[in-house]
Amino acid sequence: MFSENGWISEKQVRRTLVLPVFASCIFVLPYLAARLFGSNMVWGLGIFLLLAIVYSSVLYGVGRYIVPPGREDSVENDRRGSKCIAGIQVLRLSIRLAFYILLAVTILGEAQVPFMRKGGAGNISNLLVVLPLLLVAFYGANHSMEKVARIHEMVFWVTFVPFIVMLAFGFREISWNVWVPKGDMSVGKMLLYAFLLLACVLPAENYLQLKKAYNKRNSTLASYGGLLVTLLLVTFLTMVIAGIYGIHGAAGEEMVMISIMRYIRMPFDILERFDMLMIWFFMTGCFVLICNTLFFVGRSYRTAFGEKGICWVMLAALAFALFVAYRFPKYDVSIVWFVWYGACIDLPLSIVLPVLDHLMKQRKVDSGKKKTERMMDRKTWKKNDSRKHRMKERRQRRKRKQKGLTVTEKICMWIFAGCFVCIVLTGCGSDMRNVEQRDYATMLMVSKGEKMPYHIYLGVAKEHRIGEQSQVENIYDFEVENLTTLQDIYEQCRGKDLSIAHVKAVLWDMQAFESIEDMTAFLYEMDANEEIAKTCPVLLLEQMDDWLTYAEDAQTPVGTYVSDLVQAFDSGNKRVPWIKDYLKYIREGDELYPCRLTKVSQGFQIQLAKTRYQNPNIE
Amino acid sequence: MxxxxxxxxxxxxxxxxxxxxxxxxxxxxxxxxxxxxxxxxxxxxxxxxxxxxxxxxxxxxxxxxxxxxxxxxxxxxxxxxxxxxxxxxxxxxxxxxxxxxxxxxxxxxxxxxxxxxxxxxxxxxxxxxxSTKKFPTRSVSEPDKEAGLKGPKDSFNENFRTDTALLRRRIKDPKMKLKQGMIGQRSRTVYGLMYMEDLVYPSLLEKIQKKLESFEIDGIYDSGMLVHLLEEKWYSPFPQVQTTQRPDKAASAILEGRVVLVVDNSPEVIILPTTWNTFFQAADDYYNRFAVGTFARCLRYLAAYITVLLPGLYVAITCYYPQVLPTDFLLAIAGARSDVTFPIVVEVLLMELLFELLREAGIRLPGQMGNTIGVVGGLIVGQAAVDAALVSTIVVIVVALTAIASFAIPNEEFSSTFRLLKFAMILFGALWGLYGIMLGILMIQIHLSSLESFGIPYMMPLVAGSIDDEREFQDFVLRKPIFTMQYRPLYARRHNRLRFRQK
Known part of the structure; x- marks a missing residue:
C-alpha cells in the first residue's frame, strides 16, 4: 500500500531535485552569463557546465559517504543532528530564500503582474503582492517529505512545458552567430565567473537531504542523470535565449527570461501574446524555489530540534528573508552580492556542513550506545528504537493531525484572508479596467515634434458592435516626450486608458528621422515598455502627408490594413523587420533589411528600403 | 416495566x-x-x-x-x-x-x-x-445520474439485498466476500463490504473497518452520509471516496482490488479507495472502441478545466491582460460590453449565480416542469438579460460553455466541486488577474497532492508512481485497448495484478 511511510521514489527524488535547479538557473543564468562573459559566452558556459557537473558529482559522492545505499535512515527518524550545524543551515537557507523572494518580486514586476510598482522589493506594496505566493509556498512546504515530493511531481510538467513551447516557436528567431566561440577573455577570468555562476546550482545540494528518504530499492543513477540533463538543458537554453535576444541585449536586461516572451510571436494568430502561457511558468518557477528552500529550512531544523515549533521556525525564516529582501531592493546589485556569497560561502558550506554533521552524529551514536548499554537492558532499547514503535508513533501523530485543520493550515488561512482583505482595501483592485474602458491603438506613427521630441499619430480602433458592417478607427495625434507621457495625456484627453499592446505596425516618418540611429532613443523606449510586443513590424514612411490623408479618409482600420500588407509581404522569403530586429541591429550589429511604405495608385505598397544595413558602431 | x-x-x-x-x-x-x-x-x-x-x-x-x-x-x-x-x-x-x-x-x-x-x-x-423480510421497495431501474449509451441499464436501489445480488450476478467467484455489519445506534442500518479476497490489501480492509467502527451516530439514511464520515479531510472540496449507481462499475472496482461498501436504504454504493482519475472514468469508456473512449475522456478532462477556469480567465484577461486576445475578438468583446452597466466581474457572477439557481430549481421541480425551467431560463431570461444590458452576449456564451462543460464530468459530486471552485477562481481573477488564477491553481495542486484516499495518493498515477511504471497510465487520460491493459491498477495486491492473458 501507498500509505505515507516517509520513503520517496526515484522519480520523486529526481523531480524534487531538478525543478529548483532548473528554475534557479533559467531565471538568473541568461542575464548573468551575458553580463559576465559577453561575447565569450560559449566558452564561459562550457566552463560553467563542467564546474556544475563537478559540483554535482561531489555532492553525490558525499551523499554516498554520509548515507550509504540500503541504509534505513529516513529523514523522519534522523534526529541526532548537531544543533549548531542545523542553525547555520537554517540561516544560510534563509539568506538564499531572501534572494529568491527578491527574484520573485522582480519576475512578477517584469511579467506585468498588476499591482507591482516600481522599486522592486523596496516597495512595501510589492512585498504585499508577493505575500500570497509566499503563503502558498509556505502551505506547500509544511507537508511531509513525501507530500512535498508529490507537489514537485505535480508542477513538474507545467513548469517545463510552457517554456519549451515558447522557445520552440522562437527557434527561427535565433541568431546562430552567438554559438560561434569567440572572445578574448582570459581563462582565469572565465573560470572565476563560471565559479560565481555556480550559485545558481546550489539547490542541487537538496540531494543530500533527499537521499535520506530514498527508497532503498532504487538506485541514485536516474536522479544523477536527471540533474546532468537539467544542467545541460539550462546551458543550451541560455545560449538559445542569447541567440534570440542577443548577448548585449541580454546583458542589459535583468529579466531577459521574461522579456523574451515579447520577442516571439505565436503562430496562427491564436493568441496575440505568450504572456498567459508564460506567467504560469514564472509563477511555478518562483513557487518551486521558495517552497523548496522553505521546506529544507524546516528539514534542517528538524534534524536537530525535532518537530516542535517547526512551523514557527519556517515562518520566522520567511519573515527574515522578507526583511533582507526589503533591505536589498536593487536586483542588479543584489544578484552580484548573491553570486559572490553563494559561490564563496554557501557552496563550500553545502558540502562541508553535511559531512561535519555526519561525523558528529557518528560520535553521538557511539557515545549514546555506550550510555544506553549501561542504563537499559538490550530488550527495552530494542523495543523503544524498533521500527514498529516508530511507525506506531507516526501513525498516532498523523491521526492527531487528521482531526482538524493543522496549525499550518490555520496560519495560512488567516494570513491569506488578512492579506486578501488588505489588498482589496488598499486599492490593488483599482488596477482593474474593464475591457471597454480602454482604447486600443493599432497603429503608431512617429514623427518629430515642434515643442516635444515626438509627434505621435495613433490609430485607435473603436469597439466593434454587432450589426456594424466594418470596424471604425480614429486618428489622434499628440506631441509627447515619450510613450509613458503619451499614455498619460491620452487618458487625460480621452478619459480612457490607452493600450498599445495591440499595435500592429509602427510607422516612421523618414523625413523627420533620416537614419535609423535617430530612432535609437525611441526604440529603446519601446524596448523598455512592457506592453508593446517587440514582434511588431516597423515600416519607414516616405510621404507622411499622403499616408495621413489616406488614414483619415479610410473606411477600414489602417492598423489592420498595414498588418495585412505586412502579412502579404512576409509570405515570400523577405520579412518586414520587427522592433526586436531594429534593437538587435543597434545592440548586436545584426543585419537589417528595413522596409518602406510607398504610395501606389490603388493604396500603399511595402518595398525594401535598402539592400542591407550594418551598424557601423558595432563590430 | x-x-x-x-x-x-x-x-x-x-x-x-x-x-x-x-x-x-x-x-x-x-x-x-x-x-x-x-x-x-x-x-x-x-x-x-x-x-x-x-x-x-x-x-x-x-x-x-x-x-x-x-x-x-x-x-x-x-x-x-x-x-x-x-x-x-x-x-x-x-x-x-x-x-x-x-x-x-x-x-x-x-x-x-x-x-x-x-x-x-x-x-x-x-x-x-x-428470515421473512419483505419491504416495499423500488424495482431495479436505469441509473439516472450515470446514464450511458452502451452497457447494462440496471442500477442499484434502496434494497441492500438487491444491491449485493446485482454484484453477485456479475462476479461469480467464491473469493468475492461480503462482510456485513450494522451502523447507526438507532437506525441500525445494515452495510456490507464486498471485495475479492485475493486481490484486496488486508491493510486496506482493516483500515476501512476501523474507520467504520470509529464513530457512533444516531442514524445513516444514505451512503452520502457515510461518505462524509469516511473522508480523511472533511474540509476538502474534493470527494475522497467514489459513489456509483452502476453495478457494472462497482463490479469492475471489485475486480481491481477495491472495496465496495453497500449501504441499506441507499441507491448508491461507495467505492474505496479512489483517485482523481477514477472520477473521469465512465462505464461507457470500456464498452466503446478505445479511440472513442480515449477521446471522450480527453474531453472530460478538458471539460473539468473549462468548468473551473473559463469564467475566471475571462475576467482576468478582459480586466488585466487584454493584450493576449486577438484584436478583432477583443474589439468585439468591447463592443458587446459597451452598453452593459455592470463591471465584468459582477456581470459574470450574476450570470453564474443565475445558472446555479436555474439548475437548483430544475432539480427540485418534477420532470417536465424542470425542463420548462431550463428553457425559460436559458432562452428567455438569458436573452432578456442581454436585451436589458444586464449582461453581454459574450458572458452568456462563457457561462453556457461552462455549464455544458460541468455536465460532461461523469460524477455529480466531482462536478459540483468544480462548480464551487469556479467562483473562487472568478474572485481571484478579478482581484489579482492571471496572478490570482495561477495562485488558485497552485493552491488546488498542493491540496490535491496532499490528499489521500485510504492510503492511496489522490493524484495517482500523476504523483508517487514508480519511475518506469507505465502500467499506471494505461487507464489515465488515454484509455488503452483492453487487451493491452494486462495488469490491474495499483489497488490490487502487488503479486496478483495480472488480469488479461492471451491464450
Missing part, C-alpha cells in the same frame, strides 16, 4: 426460559407500536403442551411466509407428534431454511426490526429467528 439501555443504545439481557418474562419485556419494548404483530399460542402434542410466542412487524414481513412455514406446520401438521422441544421445533417442525437461533434479547429484537420473525418458546433460553 422499565427497560434499561446501555451507552450503545442496546439492552443487555439474555432470553429467559420463562416465556411470560420474555413477553413482558417485549411488550414493554414494543408498547404503542401499532404495526407490531404478536401472538401467544399453545402447541398441543400427544404427551406435552408448550406455549410459543411469535413476533413480527407488519409491513416489513412476508405474512404469508410466516403462515406457510411456521404457524401452519406447528399448529396442524405436527399435532400427532409425541413431544415438542426447542430442538425439534428448530430442526423438524418448521419449514424454513433461513432460520437461526438467538440467545440475546437484543439480537432477537434487532432481527424483528429488520423484518424477521422471532419465535420464543416457553422453557427455552433461546429464540428462533426466521
Amino acid at each position: 422499565k427497560i434499561e439501555y446501555n451507552e450503545h443504545n442496546e439492552i443487555e439481557m439474555p432470553i429467559s426460559a420463562d416465556l411470560d418474562r420474555n413477553i413482558e419485556v417485549l411488550e414493554a419494548l414494543f408498547a404503542d407500536w401499532g404495526d407490531i404483530v404478536q401472538k401467544r399460542f399453545r402447541l398441543e402434542r400427544q404427551s406435552q403442551m408448550v406455549d410459543v410466542y411469535i413476533l413480527y412487524i407488519d409491513g416489513l414481513t412476508d405474512n404469508e411466509m410466516v403462515e406457510r412455514t411456521i404457524t401452519r406446520p406447528l399448529l396442524y401438521e405436527w399435532r400427532q407428534s409425541e413431544a415438542v422441544t426447542f430442538e425439534q421445533l428448530f430442526h423438524n417442525q418448521t419449514e424454513a431454511v433461513d432460520l437461526v437461533e438467538e440467545t440475546q434479547m437484543m439480537e432477537a429484537v434487532s432481527a424483528v426490526l429488520k423484518g424477521d420473525t422471532a419465535i420464543f418458546v416457553d422453557g427455552s433460553e433461546r429464540a428462533m429467528v426466521l
Whole structure:
C-alpha cells in the first residue's frame, strides 16, 4: 500500500531535485552569463557546465559517504543532528530564500503582474503582492517529505512545458552567430565567473537531504542523470535565449527570461501574446524555489530540534528573508552580492556542513550506545528504537493531525484572508479596467515634434458592435516626450486608458528621422515598455502627408490594413523587420533589411528600403 | 416495566426460559407500536403442551411466509407428534431454511426490526429467528445520474439485498466476500463490504473497518452520509471516496482490488479507495472502441478545466491582460460590453449565480416542469438579460460553455466541486488577474497532492508512481485497448495484478 511511510521514489527524488535547479538557473543564468562573459559566452558556459557537473558529482559522492545505499535512515527518524550545524543551515537557507523572494518580486514586476510598482522589493506594496505566493509556498512546504515530493511531481510538467513551447516557436528567431566561440577573455577570468555562476546550482545540494528518504530499492543513477540533463538543458537554453535576444541585449536586461516572451510571436494568430502561457511558468518557477528552500529550512531544523515549533521556525525564516529582501531592493546589485556569497560561502558550506554533521552524529551514536548499554537492558532499547514503535508513533501523530485543520493550515488561512482583505482595501483592485474602458491603438506613427521630441499619430480602433458592417478607427495625434507621457495625456484627453499592446505596425516618418540611429532613443523606449510586443513590424514612411490623408479618409482600420500588407509581404522569403530586429541591429550589429511604405495608385505598397544595413558602431 | 439501555443504545439481557418474562419485556419494548404483530399460542402434542410466542412487524414481513412455514406446520401438521422441544421445533417442525437461533434479547429484537420473525418458546433460553423480510421497495431501474449509451441499464436501489445480488450476478467467484455489519445506534442500518479476497490489501480492509467502527451516530439514511464520515479531510472540496449507481462499475472496482461498501436504504454504493482519475472514468469508456473512449475522456478532462477556469480567465484577461486576445475578438468583446452597466466581474457572477439557481430549481421541480425551467431560463431570461444590458452576449456564451462543460464530468459530486471552485477562481481573477488564477491553481495542486484516499495518493498515477511504471497510465487520460491493459491498477495486491492473458 501507498500509505505515507516517509520513503520517496526515484522519480520523486529526481523531480524534487531538478525543478529548483532548473528554475534557479533559467531565471538568473541568461542575464548573468551575458553580463559576465559577453561575447565569450560559449566558452564561459562550457566552463560553467563542467564546474556544475563537478559540483554535482561531489555532492553525490558525499551523499554516498554520509548515507550509504540500503541504509534505513529516513529523514523522519534522523534526529541526532548537531544543533549548531542545523542553525547555520537554517540561516544560510534563509539568506538564499531572501534572494529568491527578491527574484520573485522582480519576475512578477517584469511579467506585468498588476499591482507591482516600481522599486522592486523596496516597495512595501510589492512585498504585499508577493505575500500570497509566499503563503502558498509556505502551505506547500509544511507537508511531509513525501507530500512535498508529490507537489514537485505535480508542477513538474507545467513548469517545463510552457517554456519549451515558447522557445520552440522562437527557434527561427535565433541568431546562430552567438554559438560561434569567440572572445578574448582570459581563462582565469572565465573560470572565476563560471565559479560565481555556480550559485545558481546550489539547490542541487537538496540531494543530500533527499537521499535520506530514498527508497532503498532504487538506485541514485536516474536522479544523477536527471540533474546532468537539467544542467545541460539550462546551458543550451541560455545560449538559445542569447541567440534570440542577443548577448548585449541580454546583458542589459535583468529579466531577459521574461522579456523574451515579447520577442516571439505565436503562430496562427491564436493568441496575440505568450504572456498567459508564460506567467504560469514564472509563477511555478518562483513557487518551486521558495517552497523548496522553505521546506529544507524546516528539514534542517528538524534534524536537530525535532518537530516542535517547526512551523514557527519556517515562518520566522520567511519573515527574515522578507526583511533582507526589503533591505536589498536593487536586483542588479543584489544578484552580484548573491553570486559572490553563494559561490564563496554557501557552496563550500553545502558540502562541508553535511559531512561535519555526519561525523558528529557518528560520535553521538557511539557515545549514546555506550550510555544506553549501561542504563537499559538490550530488550527495552530494542523495543523503544524498533521500527514498529516508530511507525506506531507516526501513525498516532498523523491521526492527531487528521482531526482538524493543522496549525499550518490555520496560519495560512488567516494570513491569506488578512492579506486578501488588505489588498482589496488598499486599492490593488483599482488596477482593474474593464475591457471597454480602454482604447486600443493599432497603429503608431512617429514623427518629430515642434515643442516635444515626438509627434505621435495613433490609430485607435473603436469597439466593434454587432450589426456594424466594418470596424471604425480614429486618428489622434499628440506631441509627447515619450510613450509613458503619451499614455498619460491620452487618458487625460480621452478619459480612457490607452493600450498599445495591440499595435500592429509602427510607422516612421523618414523625413523627420533620416537614419535609423535617430530612432535609437525611441526604440529603446519601446524596448523598455512592457506592453508593446517587440514582434511588431516597423515600416519607414516616405510621404507622411499622403499616408495621413489616406488614414483619415479610410473606411477600414489602417492598423489592420498595414498588418495585412505586412502579412502579404512576409509570405515570400523577405520579412518586414520587427522592433526586436531594429534593437538587435543597434545592440548586436545584426543585419537589417528595413522596409518602406510607398504610395501606389490603388493604396500603399511595402518595398525594401535598402539592400542591407550594418551598424557601423558595432563590430 | 422499565427497560434499561446501555451507552450503545442496546439492552443487555439474555432470553429467559420463562416465556411470560420474555413477553413482558417485549411488550414493554414494543408498547404503542401499532404495526407490531404478536401472538401467544399453545402447541398441543400427544404427551406435552408448550406455549410459543411469535413476533413480527407488519409491513416489513412476508405474512404469508410466516403462515406457510411456521404457524401452519406447528399448529396442524405436527399435532400427532409425541413431544415438542426447542430442538425439534428448530430442526423438524418448521419449514424454513433461513432460520437461526438467538440467545440475546437484543439480537432477537434487532432481527424483528429488520423484518424477521422471532419465535420464543416457553422453557427455552433461546429464540428462533426466521428470515421473512419483505419491504416495499423500488424495482431495479436505469441509473439516472450515470446514464450511458452502451452497457447494462440496471442500477442499484434502496434494497441492500438487491444491491449485493446485482454484484453477485456479475462476479461469480467464491473469493468475492461480503462482510456485513450494522451502523447507526438507532437506525441500525445494515452495510456490507464486498471485495475479492485475493486481490484486496488486508491493510486496506482493516483500515476501512476501523474507520467504520470509529464513530457512533444516531442514524445513516444514505451512503452520502457515510461518505462524509469516511473522508480523511472533511474540509476538502474534493470527494475522497467514489459513489456509483452502476453495478457494472462497482463490479469492475471489485475486480481491481477495491472495496465496495453497500449501504441499506441507499441507491448508491461507495467505492474505496479512489483517485482523481477514477472520477473521469465512465462505464461507457470500456464498452466503446478505445479511440472513442480515449477521446471522450480527453474531453472530460478538458471539460473539468473549462468548468473551473473559463469564467475566471475571462475576467482576468478582459480586466488585466487584454493584450493576449486577438484584436478583432477583443474589439468585439468591447463592443458587446459597451452598453452593459455592470463591471465584468459582477456581470459574470450574476450570470453564474443565475445558472446555479436555474439548475437548483430544475432539480427540485418534477420532470417536465424542470425542463420548462431550463428553457425559460436559458432562452428567455438569458436573452432578456442581454436585451436589458444586464449582461453581454459574450458572458452568456462563457457561462453556457461552462455549464455544458460541468455536465460532461461523469460524477455529480466531482462536478459540483468544480462548480464551487469556479467562483473562487472568478474572485481571484478579478482581484489579482492571471496572478490570482495561477495562485488558485497552485493552491488546488498542493491540496490535491496532499490528499489521500485510504492510503492511496489522490493524484495517482500523476504523483508517487514508480519511475518506469507505465502500467499506471494505461487507464489515465488515454484509455488503452483492453487487451493491452494486462495488469490491474495499483489497488490490487502487488503479486496478483495480472488480469488479461492471451491464450
